Amino acid sequence: MSEPSSPQPATKPEPWRPQWSKMHLWQFQPLRDVLVVLVVLGLLWLGQKISIVTVPVLLAIMLAYLFEPVIRWVTGRSNIQRRTVVAGILAGTVLFVAVPITFGLTYGVVQGVGLLTSLGEKVGVLNESVETQVALDAVRGRVTELGAAIDEGESKLEKAKSEEAPPAEGTPSQADIEQVLTRLRADLEKARADLIEADTRAALALQALREGPGSSWVKMRELLLDESARAGLAAVLMQVQNRLEANADRLAASAAAAGASVFQTGVRLVSNTMALLFMAFLTGFFFFFISNEWTRFKDFTTRFVPSRHKARTLDLAVKFDRVISGFVRGRLTIAFLQSIVFTVGYFLIGVPAAFVLGPIVAVLSIVPYLALVGVPVTIVLLWLENHSGMRGNILWVIGAPTAFYFVAQALDDYVWTPAIQGKETGMSTPMILFASLAGGALFGVFGLLIAIPIAACLKIVIEELAWPRFKAWADGRAEDFLPLRR
Numbered sequence: 001m002s003e004p005s006s007p008q009p010a011t012k013p014e015p016w017r018p019q020w021s022k023m024h025l026w027q028f029q030p031l032r033d034v035l036v037v038l039v040v041l042g043l044l045w046l047g048q049k050i051s052i053v054t055v056p057v058l059l060a061i062m063l064a065y066l067f068e069p070v071i072r073w074v075t076g077r078s079n080i081q082r083r084t085v086v087a088g089i090l091a092g093t094v095l096f097v098a099v100p101i102t103f104g105l106t107y108g109v110v111q112g113v114g115l116l117t118s119l120g121e122k123v124g125v126l127n128e129s130v131e132t133q134v135a136l137d138a139v140r141g142r143v144t145e146l147g148a149a150i151d152e153g154e155s156k157l158e159k160a161k162s163e164e165a166p167p168a169e170g171t172p173s174q175a176d177i178e179q180v181l182t183r184l185r186a187d188l189e190k191a192r193a194d195l196i197e198a199d200t201r202a203a204l205a206l207q208a209l210r211e212g213p214g215s216s217w218v219k220m221r222e223l224l225l226d227e228s229a230r231a232g233l234a235a236v237l238m239q240v241q242n243r244l245e246a247n248a249d250r251l252a253a254s255a256a257a258a259g260a261s262v263f264q265t266g267v268r269l270v271s272n273t274m275a276l277l278f279m280a281f282l283t284g285f286f287f288f289f290i291s292n293e294w295t296r297f298k299d300f301t302t303r304f305v306p307s308r309h310k311a312r313t314l315d316l317a318v319k320f321d322r323v324i325s326g327f328v329r330g331r332l333t334i335a336f337l338q339s340i341v342f343t344v345g346y347f348l349i350g351v352p353a354a355f356v357l358g359p360i361v362a363v364l365s366i367v368p369y370l371a372l373v374g375v376p377v378t379i380v381l382l383w384l385e386n387h388s389g390m391r392g393n394i395l396w397v398i399g400a401p402t403a404f405y406f407v408a409q410a411l412d413d414y415v416w417t418p419a420i421q422g423k424e425t426g427m428s429t430p431m432i433l434f435a436s437l438a439g440g441a442l443f444g445v446f447g448l449l450i451a452i453p454i455a456a457c458l459k460i461v462i463e464e465l466a467w468p469r470f471k472a473w474a475d476g477r478a479e480d481f482l483p484l485r486r
Helices: 029-049 051-076 082-162 174-211 215-224 230-257 259-292 294-302 307-349 354-364 370-385 394-421 429-474
Strands: none
Touching (some): 029 429
């Protein structure tokens, strides 16, 4: 019998060796990483270029994300279908947000134009008052100079008459002196007549300044007429007035001479308005379908997460949601409420163009305490408005806007924020401001929409991934500080 053969040891397969001559550039891993980065940057660039579509889509996603708790709460406590709730939100937005905002903006534009027109008229009255006073001072100086010259000439004439010897060569004779005196007296009479006219004009201009712009503008006139400040400030004021008049004449001439240009401007205005309305329609359109299919939308986005890192990614996504929802939902809702508070408050204390300034300051309040810049602006506008009675008192002019700001800020800190925003979002004021400015500077409106969420997510990524690795490297437990696993 033949002995059974012993089993042969299994041979290991030969390791795969790449054939460098047959590989493409995109098969090298470093180049693939660079290509991925370039694709991401290219998508951002493309999104900015087709912002007429990407901005409505992003707005729709953001609105669906913001309204999701409301929709879930309504559908969970009633038999109303989700589609009906979403349609109701769209209808309510049009009736209770879009329509009031349209009327408010229209009234605000009218207020703004009225404020600029009023300021232009007041600057013109102030400029005329200053010019007449400066002219009056110049005529008075001329009269004084002529009087001194006449006195000097009469003294020389008396001296010439008292001398018996004939005048030396080159010395004016009595006839010459009398001729000069006659001319000086005529100039003096004319200057006195000009002085009376200038004095009358200055008095009328000052009266018009008091009856028109008011006491605050009279104080400004006194500042302009101060010897130490008159030259520079009066020159600036006159330059502003001349620039306004020159631009007005230029615009009037252009409007009269170039009908085609006016037509093109009107067409551009209409086209921009139509584009804005079209973007609003797209936003509502995408919002309806995205919000109606929000669960599927979230499931669809999670499919792109690799299974190996899914648990960690979803954990980070929950933290992203906590920070972004705390800021976006909270601060935008608070800004909407603050717009009502600031508009009504500015209207009550007498600040001009309250329907313009109120929403602007409310938008600034998205960044905590940035609404403080509205205090000096409202003080200056209230002072220039020159109200009568209590509103015209300097204590009211300074105290009312300041006190109102602290009341509005107290509402934000102790009412709106605890009730709406809840806990701290972890995003500091410098971070929010830097992210907003950087996103707007790089990508415009498209960048503004994604700047703060990206900044919040980057902050969490650094805290959760980069910082632990860096700390381990600093403690000697890791070879390097890069949060990358081999």
